[in-house]
Amino acid sequence: GQNIDQPTEMTATEGAIVQINCTYQTSGFNGLFWYQQHAGEAPTFLSYNVLDGLEEKGRFSSFLSRSKGYSYLLLKELQMKDSASYLCAVRPGTYKYIFGTGTRLKVLA
Amino acid sequence: EADIYQTPRYLVIGTGKKITLECSQTMGHDKMYWYQQDPGMELHLIHYSYGVNSTEKGDLSSESTVSRIRTEHFPLTLESARPSHTSQYLCASSNSVPQGDGYTFGSGTRLTVV
Secondary structure, three states: OOEEEOOOEEEEEOOOOEEEEEEEEOOOOOOEEEEEEOOOOOOEEEEEEOOOEEEEEOOEEEEEEOOOOEEEEEEOOOOHHHOEEEEEEEOOOOOOOEEOOOEEEEEEO | OOOEEEEOOEEEEOOOOOEEEEEEEOOOOOEEEEEEEOOOOOOEEEEEEEEOOEEEEOOOOOOEEEOOOEOOEOOEEEOOOOHHHOEEEEEEEEOOOOOOOOOEEOOOEEEEEO
16 A cells, blocks of 8 residues: 655744654655645645755755655744644655645744 | 636535536646645545546546646536535646646635535
């Protein structure tokens, strides 16, 4: 079967650093994506990894280890507006994705 | 501005009615998708399209149909709405190249069947 696991909820303090982990088991691998989704809104694309290593984009970084089926999203200098769900998605083949259930992050003042 | 649009944003409809959810994009993307998402749950693929006159079924497709007559338009039709169809429906599009661009999602249609 195909499976993506993420923690359900995380809480962190404004200004801190938080790491959201994602493990996956899929029939193939052609890229891993992270999306941010605020309550009641559509997901927005954050990052993409297809090779092992770290991709950095401002306050957000994403890491991938294909041999371990593991990724994490690192958020630095947390802001209140970062309170949202973070979805990990894997593209096993050419176009379709498999999404995890998402990690709901609460940022506290 | 290039974007992806879904209408209606909210819809309350009675059981047994036929409904069509609209999705249009102005980005020239060749790939389009419909996902269903319940609160706090993962997105489930309903249908997808690789291009004009090409449609494929996803995981939850048995009670709905789609068409792709024009590149920019990908409507989803429920022939007979049921309370179990109550959910949020998200339309998305993507380009084949570059592969790392990810999906662009519409704002969604929140459907309630009473």
